[in-house]
Amino acid sequence: MLLGPSLAVSAVLFALGVAGVLLRRNAIVIFMCVELMLNAVNLTFVALAQQLGVAGQIFVFFVMAVAAAEAGVGLAIMLAIYRHRQTVNLQNINLLRG
Amino acid sequence: MNLDLAQSGDLLQALLPELVLTGSGLVLLLVIAWRHRTAADLRLAAWVTLAGLAAAGAAAWWLWWHTARAIGSPGMIAVDDFRFVADWLLLGTAGLTVLVSFDYLERERLLAPEYYALLLFATLGMLLMVGGDDLMVVFLGLELMSVAVYVLAGINRHSPAAAEAALKYFLLGAFASGFLLYGIALVYGATAATNLSQIGAQVRTLGLGGSPMLLIGLGLLLVGFGFKVAAVPFHMWAPDVYDGSPTPVTGYMATAVKAAAFAALLRVLAESFSDVGAWQQIVWWLAVATMVVGNLIALAQRTVKRMLAYSSIAHAGYLLVAVAARSSLGSAAFVFYLVAYSLTTLAAFALLAAKGRDGERDVLIDDLAGLATRRPWHALALAVCMLSLLGFPGTAGFIGKWYILVAATTARQLPLAAVLVLTSVVSAGYYLPVIMAMYMQPEPSEQAHAGMRLGRLGGVVVAVSVAGLLVLGVRPNRLLDLARTSGDGLRASPAAPAATAVSTPTPTGR
Numbered sequence: 001m002l003l004g005p006s007l008a009v010s011a012v013l014f015a016l017g018v019a020g021v022l023l024r025r026n027a028i029v030i031f032m033c034v035e036l037m038l039n040a041v042n043l044t045f046v047a048l049a050q051q052l053g054v055a056g057q058i059f060v061f062f063v064m065a066v067a068a069a070e071a072g073v074g075l076a077i078m079l080a081i082y083r084h085r086q087t088v089n090l091q092n093i094n095l096l097r098g
Numbered sequence: 099m100n101l102d103l104a105q106s107g108d109l110l111q112a113l114l115p116e117l118v119l120t121g122s123g124l125v126l127l128l129v130i131a132w133r134h135r136t137a138a139d140l141r142l143a144a145w146v147t148l149a150g151l152a153a154a155g156a157a158a159w160w161l162w163w164h165t166a167r168a169i170g171s172p173g174m175i176a177v178d179d180f181r182f183v184a185d186w187l188l189l190g191t192a193g194l195t196v197l198v199s200f201d202y203l204e205r206e207r208l209l210a211p212e213y214y215a216l217l218l219f220a221t222l223g224m225l226l227m228v229g230g231d232d233l234m235v236v237f238l239g240l241e242l243m244s245v246a247v248y249v250l251a252g253i254n255r256h257s258p259a260a261a262e263a264a265l266k267y268f269l270l271g272a273f274a275s276g277f278l279l280y281g282i283a284l285v286y287g288a289t290a291a292t293n294l295s296q297i298g299a300q301v302r303t304l305g306l307g308g309s310p311m312l313l314i315g316l317g318l319l320l321v322g323f324g325f326k327v328a329a330v331p332f333h334m335w336a337p338d339v340y341d342g343s344p345t346p347v348t349g350y351m352a353t354a355v356k357a358a359a360f361a362a363l364l365r366v367l368a369e370s371f372s373d374v375g376a377w378q379q380i381v382w383w384l385a386v387a388t389m390v391v392g393n394l395i396a397l398a399q400r401t402v403k404r405m406l407a408y409s410s411i412a413h414a415g416y417l418l419v420a421v422a423a424r425s426s427l428g429s430a431a432f433v434f435y436l437v438a439y440s441l442t443t444l445a446a447f448a449l450l451a452a453k454g455r456d457g458e459r460d461v462l463i464d465d466l467a468g469l470a471t472r473r474p475w476h477a478l479a480l481a482v483c484m485l486s487l488l489g490f491p492g493t494a495g496f497i498g499k500w501y502i503l504v505a506a507t508t509a510r511q512l513p514l515a516a517v518l519v520l521t522s523v524v525s526a527g528y529y530l531p532v533i534m535a536m537y538m539q540p541e542p543s544e545q546a547h548a549g550m551r552l553g554r555l556g557g558v559v560v561a562v563s564v565a566g567l568l569v570l571g572v573r574p575n576r577l578l579d580l581a582r583t584s585g586d587g588l589r590a591s592p593a594a595p596a597a598t599a600v601s602t603p604t605p606t607g608r
Contacts, residue, residue: 007287014280021273030269037276044283052290056283059234059292063279066241070272073245077252077264084258095259096266096338 006047013040027081027088031074038067099164103173112168112177114157115185116225122150123218130211137204143211144196147218151193154225158185172295176231176365178587183433183580184228184361191354191440192221194559198346198448201553206254206344213253217350220246224358228365233282233292236362240278240326244271247355251343263342270325270335278322284315285370297370307374316371320380323366326359327414330387337395340407345454348403349447352410353440360417364432367421368588381422385514388415389521396528402450402461405528406443409487412525413439416502419514423505429585431505434578435498438486438570442495445563446483449476452552463531468541473550477536479564484529486567489522494570501578 013036020033042060049056078088085093101108110117126146133139162182168175195217203213219242226239248271252264286292288311289300306312321332328336340348371377392412399405417439420432453476454461470477486495499522506515541547552560570577 014276017276021269027265027269031272034269034272034276037273038279041276041279041283044280044287048283048287052286055234055292056286059282059286062234062238066238066245066275069241069245070268070275073248074268074272077248077261077268080252080255081258081261081265084261093262093265095262096342 003047003051007044010040010043010047013037013043025090027078027090027093030090031071031078035067035071038063099161099166100169101166101177102170103168103175103177104170109173109175112161112166112173112175114161115154115189116222116229118157119150119154119218119222119225122146122153123215123222126150126215126218130215134211135209137209140203140209140211141200143214144200147196147214148193150218151189151196151221155186155189155193158182158189172231172293174232174235174293175229176294179580179584180361180365180429180433180588181229183584184357185225187357187433187437187440188221188224188228188354191350191357191444192217194444194448194563195346195350195354197555197559198349198444198451200555201551202344202346202451202556208254208344210253213250216246216250216253220250220350221354224354227358228361230362230365231294231369233285233294233297233366236366237275237279237282240359240362241275243355243358244275244326247347247351250347250350251339253347254344257342259342260344263339266335266342267339274322274325274332276322277318277325281315281318281320281322284311284318286315288312288315294366294369298372301370301373307376312374313376316374316377317380319366320377320384323359323363324384327356327363327417328411329384329414329418330391330411331384333388333392333411333414336411337404337407340410341401341404345403345447345451348407349444349451352406352447353443356410356414357436357440360414360421360432360436364421364429365588367424368429372424378422378424381418382511382514385415385418385422386517388412388418389517390415393521393524397524399528400462400464402453402463402466402532405463405532406446406450409525409528410443412521413443413487415521416499416518419506419511419518420502422514423502423509423511425505425509426582426585426588427501427508428505429588430578430582431498431501433581433584434494434501434574437577437581438494438498438567441563441566441570442483442486445479445560445567446487448556448559448563449480449483449552452476452556453547453550463535464539465546466532466535467539467546469536469547469550471541472547476550476552476560479560481533481536482564482567484532486571488526488529492568492571494567494574497571497574497578 017033017037021030045056045060101112103109166177168177223239223242230236248268251267252260254260288309289297291297324332392408396408420428486493489495489499503515
């Protein structure tokens with residue numbers, strides 16, 4: 001039920017996530033936008049799984065676990081860079097250029 | 099040996115290399131928990147890692163030797179020669195990286211044995227990626243690899259550049275995973291399957307070649323993989339990340355990570371989407387853009403590390419040509435080129451790590467001036483690497499490029515072949531200055547190269563790689579046969595599940 005609207009909502013959420021990654025400059029906000037993308041995909045999987053069988057729902061659990069692992073590593077990396085630069089704004093993080 | 103993946107005993111056998119690697123990873127974590135304070139502990143961890151990699155390689159060899167094949171309904175993991183050959187390449191690359199890291203970690207005072215555990219788990223992720231016969235396994239393997247490599251990039255916590263590289267790699271990598279995942283979701287929506295060969299069968303039987311959902315999904319998959327292999331519109335992260343990471347990790351990223359992503363891409367395209375023509379155009383444009391942009395920007399680089407980073411982007415373009423050829427000749431050329439490129443790049447980064455005692459990021463091409471008089475063997479090895487990257491006759495790089503050209507022309511991709519040749523000529527403009535600096539310019543001072551020390555194990559790596567390059571350049575036949583059978587295996591497997599009951603498909607020309 002409601003397959004079309006669910007897919008549309010998840011597509012919109014995904015697009016919002018992509019736009020956020022491309023437009024924002026704060027590393028934490030960018031990471032939140034990536035999480036938004038992943039959760040939009042989760043919504044797609046769940047919506048599709050109503051008709052296509054259980055594989056989609058299983059996929060969602062794996063995605064959640066992977067997102068949690070990524071969050072753990074990602075926040076640790078941001079802490080590491082904050083200790084060096086006292087900022088997580090990508091505009092000020094520009095040692096590597098050329 | 100036929101393995102029915104529906105039975106747990108057979109499944110365990112099919113997964114043997116991965117299981118061995120998982121086991122040794124857990125053992126290594128236990129060892130590190132007790133021994134993690136001194137340089138001796140670090141060496142112990144390295145030897146445990148090497149033992150684990152060797153055991154996994156032996157397990158893959160055992161499966162290969164018994165010509166293991168999967169029967170019955172398609173499972174989560176593929177059992178074919180392509181997987182075994184890719185496993186060896188990845189395990190070998192990881193092993194050489196460990197050998198280079200011995201001296202490097204002690205010299206940079208990175209007393210972190212977790213380095214080896216992360217390396218081991220990243221390699222495990224790669225094995226799952228290239229072996230996965232299901233998009234779920236491919237995705238999980240990719241994430242296992244990526245998360246471990248994000249940490250490896252920033253393992254040097256004293257270096258602001260390494261932290262920046264890790265941050266950039268993490269943000270762009272997670273972004274790319276999002277695209278890949280959305281692609282998987284849409285492909286699943288269009289075909290109701292996540293198994294690669296089932297997707298292929300569904301596309302064929304239902305005639306989904308023009309379904310918009312499938313095509314968008316395929317496009318998003320290509321974007322995700324494009325990020326991972328650093329193909330050109332999606333390459334922005336690569337030079338910065340390669341530049342900032344510790345040099346052995348850079349070597350590992352430029353070879354193993356790229357090889358694993360490419361192998362998974364090739365398998366997905368060959369097994370699931372061989373009946374969808376659309377990707378060939380996309381890969382065609384990706385290849386052209388990658389070759390042109392990678393080579394042109396590399397010309398402008400002054401530091402060796404960034405030059406090698408852009409050169410690895412350019413080589414991704416050559417590999418995409420082999421993918422675009424979409425024939426078993428193309429897959430054979432792909433495997434051969436991947437081996438040649440990995441050996442060369444690893445040796446080059448090992449030499450760079452030895453040269454840059456006080457920061458490899460600052461080694462300019464001009465800093466290599468006069469290396470041939472002071473360190474003749476190092477200079478010779480680096481010269482062979484540069485010639486092989488350039489594709490000079492007598493080296494493995496030449497044979498690899500030659501076979502990619504043959505595959506491209508056989509597939510009637512003449513413009514692609516022409517671009518490959520032209521950009522290779524351009525690449526002489528940045529490979530040859532390295533050799534000219536080493537052999538034709540005088541040493542700036544007596545002490546210029548005094549600090550360059552490779553160490554015994556680093557020397558072994560460079561010697562093995564260079565010898566391999568030269569031997570493969572003269573006698574490539576054994577590896578070519580291996581590459582060819584593995585490529586055939588990839589093409590033969592997407593037979594529809596029903597067809598196996600009628601007759602066992604034997605590829606012609608084996």
